[in-house]
Amino acid sequence: MGNCASSKTKSIKRRDRQPPPAVTAKVIHLDGSLEEHEGAVRAGLVAARSPGCYLCASEAMEVGAHPPGVAEAEELQPGQLYFLLPVSSSCHPLSLPDLCILAIKASAALRRGSATLLCSRGTNN
Structure with a gap:
């Protein structure tokens, strides 16, 4: 009546696999650069390093x-x-073009993948 085919695939364990990258909080700067934070860090500390933002x-x-x-x-x-974001932007509602620009900036930064990784383990600064 009908044909049925089945196949089994073996799972191969590779020894050369690297552990998955740590999940980080990602910050996109005004210039489009990417900064990643691994571990606890307070928003005030990040913002303080960028005056006017x-x-x-x-x-x-x-x-x-x-x-x-x-x-x-x-x-x-x-x-x-x-x-x-610049402090001045907090006074104006976001437009669709504003969000599109931010999305493009984030996409480019994430695609480049070159980020400043800051480890903050054990500190709550």
């Missing part, structure tokens, strides 16, 4: 809304993407 979580950004800043005492979350 504040930190905004990408998840909180919406068209027509003012980009909310991350509280200075809040720790950056691994796996999340943040933007350093």
